[in-house]
Amino acid sequence: MSDSDDKPTGVLHADHEVEKIDVHQSEKIFDNTDLMNDAFEGENQEHAMGVWEAVKSHPWACLWAFTMCFTIVMESFDMFLNGNFVALPAFQQRYGVQVADNAWVIPTRWQSALFQSGQCGAFVGVFLAGPITNRIGYRWTTILGLILMNATIFVSFFVSVPAPPPPPTVRWWSLIRPFPVMSTNPCPSLQADSLTLLVVGQALEGVPWGFFIANAPAYASEVVPLSLRGACTATLQMSWSIGSIIVAAATYGYNKREDEWSWRVPLALQWIFPTPLLILLFLAPESPWWLIRRGRKAEALRSIERLGDGNHENAQKSLAMIERTVKIEEQMGGSPTLLDLLKGTDLRRTIITCLMYASQNFAGNLIANQATFFFEQAGISPDKSFQLNLINSCLQFVANALSWFLTAWFGRRTIYLWGTATNVAFLFILGIVASVHQTSATNYAQAILGIIISFVFAGTLGPISYTIISETSSVRLRALSTGVGRAAYYVAEIPMIYLASQMLNGTGWNLAGKCGYVWGSTACVCWMMAYFFLPELKNRSYREADILFNRKVPARKFKTTVIDVRDNE
Template sequence: MVEPANAKETKVPATNTFDPAVASAIEDEKSMSVREALRRHPTAFIWSIFMFLTIVMEGYDISLMFSLFAFPPFVEKFGTYYPELGKKFIPGDWQVALGNAAACGSFIGLLLNGYVTERFGHRVVTIVGLIIMSGVIFITFFAPNLEVLVAGQVLRLPACLVNICWVIGQFIGAGVLQAFVNDTSESGYRIPWAVQWAWPLPLILLALFAPDSPWWLIRQGRVSEARKSVQRLSSGLSDAETEQRVAMMARTNELEESLIANSSYWDCFKGTNLRRTEIASMTLCSQNLPGQAMCYSASYFFIQAGLNAENAYKLSLGSFGLAFFATILSWILMTYFGRRTLMLTGLTLLCADLLAIGTSAFATSQASMWVQSALAVVWLAIYSSTIGPQSFTLAAEVSATRLRSQTISIARNAYIIVGIITNTIQPYLINPTEANLKGKAALVWFGVGVLTLIWAAFRLPETKDKTYEELDILFEKRVPAWRFASTKLDVVAEAEILRDPRKLTAAEPIEDVHN
């Protein structure tokens, strides 16, 4: 009888002898430059770009929602008139509800994502998610009141994020709002919602033809399909190099199977995986903690600082354009500096920027208004060139490959919970009908940012130039975060020890280059 194409194959058997092909693949991966990686894996780069475009939708949606709080047509339709202030505002409690509604939906979606992605694969889950989101857009487009609008936001179940596509989406959102800022009709805020329908269909078609993750296929025991996927993703590799890559993936998966019996959410909190889950979660949360709620979608902040709506949205559009180029700069920086270095540098500079915003807010002049707004743009540039992109990379790299979907889901949900808290606090800090702190709110986020920086200094490891197998060993050996970069490993010996601790005397100890 012919087995179905998706039937599990016999797994690559565990061996006590280290495969020379694996050693060659590990050494090749560690020594490969960015230019060489693009030459060997051009199709992987192209497919990554195509699939990352799904994130543009989320960046657009998030930018749209927070920017609408100060958008004249939206405020005219949904705002409440305050006689003492002489104008309409979206009340603070509704800002909290609208800002957090999508996050609540995402929390549920991400819990499901960790299971369904491991069960059905990234490609299938992406297609289904795009179809669902296409239908949900109808709710927000036709929403007659704030209650229905909140319901529509809750039903959005977004996928994982990549900073550059998030920025592109927000840049498009800022541009669309700028185009309609003087439109006083309901079309002024409905057309920006409708723009989202332009994304799903072409992305669904792309996803239909995309290759599945070879790592996921290896975990499913579908080795021949993993080999074909590697060939599609790495057209610059020879057949021998392709076999080496598959062997390395199989060996890394084999090592993790010996360390992790299962691949469930509960396993993310066992043994050394608890530390990896903590790092992934806090790394993503570090996006929120140093003032993201105030400075990332800053149109409302610009208006509260004193700019008129037209100037505020022009400045917002320019800030996202700057963020786009800053994110590209981060790609260059990450090839020369480590993830840990960029994260620590970014957090330090963001804290300094927040302190400057809060201090300048004590002045009430026109110049102070522009200084605060300019510093908010600087904040976005620092964020986009450091912690924004690096946090996504780190969160993925610190997780075990067998637990990646689950770890990322947990980390993303931690980000969402922290985001709900910060997005709840920020409107009450800055809204004219609440605390009305304006730029002084930056001092609150300065304090939170300093605490985040202290955590990163002691707990954030360096993952640059480390293979997944090396990271598995470093975590299992409980190497301190600040020694990850300087620790040398005999991967062959250490991997065998982790499989069989009785071989401890036969292996060389880990060596620190500083010793």
């Protein structure tokens, strides 16, 4: 299927539309008929623009979209870092319990706490992000998050080592003796205290994560042309892979150390991201969609010119298209609030966004998040497990790059359904392999299947979910919708993290690859939900998406329904 074949047939060419304009209908939106013509032409230009043409004419838009998406690398880094901590021998011996000769494991409750604390903080952050973004914009909200990130890393880094024991205390009655008698009371468990503080540090880091994940897909989808929305929002998943690669390389390099620096150095590496990103985003333009919603038309025009090729005439047409869509949505309600997400057709859009986000936790993704530990539980040696994790992370990056081409050729719904179905098959095969008599061959077969499942997710479900999320919400409610959708992700992830740790941990159910049965079953549910409720929004402008939802078009008919360029309802 070519890019052009997938475009809706209802788009009118600019040379035919002027004589067919319903002026009275247009004046409900704009008083200026010429402005309506510009809006028509601007939308038709976006429909006609191919992927490569859009890249050549909007290189700066691609750069700024990627920069914003790259902020997700910090959440990815920390998530994968916690997954590797529980597999580090030095960390296990410092904080774990002994389960066999020279075998240590972090208790399930502490594993879950390390994984969940950051997500709990991010849950708070995503709800803060929407109102703050509506007030000060995507750029300044993200810059604020980067400043907070720099500060909160200090907590995790400086409390990640137990403090030296306090000096012995002198009892008052010993002063009457010739030589003071030192207290023999044991010191409290400094190891538990340090783990507790590390968990607190992760929770604090999670708050700015919420800012990043709420704003990145929304900003990226608003600054690039229609044909690039899929590829640019898919870079969110690539940022996850980049974070996992850095973590895999760092923990592999330090996993043989027997002191606290085996995990302190990877923690310190988090500081390489916030400051450079802060500087870049300070120089980035604000989303013209946000500026128009705030009534700052001149700034919006300047932003469009900076994002594109600088052509003033084309920028004027794009501005008219944006203004038209924003004014159409303004007729549906006033200032956006969280309650608006639950009203009318926006409720349907909110449900789709929440389901897409939540479903990322049910199709085998948690195997990738704990890949090193999964490999160890599958019977691979610790050193080999860290090597496989590095290979796994690099392959995920390759899969992310391939997803750019998939989004250009295939629809969002098609990619999601086929990707989920593929992972369902591999997850059940993983469960079967783990159920037979275990040998070295079956151990490596489980590890390879885990890598394949991660690869499929990173090339299909992962990146396309971010695209769907950014396209589904209305422009007026986008900052709030992406935040609430991510909150649904955390609501689903927090118990799933506990379940994943319980399934893999030697002190829990110790299922290893048999967890494929569980994740395969949940992935089947995700596939069925998507088949009935997931609409196809590839090559649909935000105005067309609004109309399709307002007309209550069934999900499976979104692709074939014709929307005229003159329609405003």
